[in-house]
Amino acid sequence: MDEALLRSLTPSVLGILVRRGADFAAAEDAVQDALVEAVRVWPADGPRDAKGWLVTVAWRKFLDASRADTARRRREDLVDEEPAPGPVTGVDDTLRVYFLCAHPSLTPSSAVALTLRAVGGLTTRQIAQAYLVPEATMAQRISRAKRTVSDVRFDQPGDVATVLRVLYLVFNEGYSGDVDLAAEAIRLTRQLAAAIDHPEVAGLLALMLLHHARRASRTAPDGSLVPLAEQDRGRWDRTLIAEGIDILQAALARDRLGEFQAQAAVAALHADAPTAAETDWVQIVEWYDELLRLTDSPVVRLNRAVAVGEADGPRAGLAALAPLDASLPRYTAAEAYLHERDGDLPTAARLYAEAARKAANLAERDYLTRQAARLNMSMGGRGNGPGSGSPR
């Protein structure tokens, strides 16, 4: 049985149930039950009309559930209202499920969880494992999210930007537990791109593909981080890169630039460079300038400062860094890097060690500690400088 196909039908089946009058929360439970049953009973290749099967089973499960806990009268009304079976387009419904799951009334963590379940068709257990929280906690998060959106009208138009932010969050979570969230985010963004024609949806899809193409080279066999400049470019996935660039070019040609397209353009310039030394940093700085026009974010300014350091030299990079708030995430790491490029190794080593203490995750902490260690060693071995690291 093709699990990917099965899960790709989730939002349109859910949309059909809601259109038939089921409330969103109950319909969502019914669709999950139908998915579980499909996994259990479907033969290897699935029924001929997989979607029709799911709609029928989910609807029956919904009726069973409403018989159990609400008035029979309502159920009978619903049966009466049931539209005649026939072809259903489903595309608009799919889009509406995306909008509902990313509704602005939801917190980011709730929107992510609800999207993975109601759009992605993942089970609560899988989502809980991916986010390293107890299954009961995730179940509560999802059911609270469903209650939050229960009064939102299903056919109300939504905001694509909120959906994109949710998908971007899922993508950044990467690989955790049994679920490859990055791949799942790509699948959901592809599905969204098929349902709506929007340059920023294309921009986000391109950005994801271009980053995903580098995934295998981003970590060494021992799990440590490999920075972009040191990655084995032979291991980058050229098919994904080509697809990402095609999608990006088509989006840019429409002349409605947005944040994700600009970020994807930076990623594309990295992907295009045969070696790190051949990276077109001047153009990358220009794209960061575009990004700053679109969103004046301190994180973009920080990235821009590093790019300026490559394009115009480390002193220029440090000058671009200077006006920024030193408490920004990765500020100290960027500062350390630029000082190293400038040849000031003692300062760089001290800042790398400081950046390691401020790192937000173990992979970055280990990487930055190694950088400090490398410089300390090159300056004459251990015993120099103040002690500042700590064993894990």
Place this chain on the structure above:
Amino acid sequence: MAKYLLLKHYRGAPASVNDAPMDQWTPEEISAHVQYMNDFAARLEKTGEFVDSQALAPEGSWVRYDGEGRPPVTDGPFAETKDLIAGWMVIDVDSHERAVELAGELSAAPGAGGKPIHEWLEVRPFLGAKADTTECTFK
């Protein structure tokens, strides 16, 4: 089975035998240390004794309730705080002896010069939430 917390400290533990700070190690020594820690956790998963392992950022803050309708008071971090926890591993083992044995192995993780750190780890038994099902007979 009983659960134990193996605590690592940034500050507050007696000095390790091999006490060089990590940024004074070589990059290879750091890799060897990380590998040892990962292998240790993986081995305990295989033996069915691993529960959880987490690392903590060195800096946090102190927070307390400040009365009805007022935002909580925050303070710190305090440089003079004696005890600063770096992280932990929770294990579920058959005996206290086993917990001590595993803590000893964890403390042998390699550090500077590839030699064991001999880091002091704190071993704390969990207090279970429930009374034993077999009641005490001499009360």
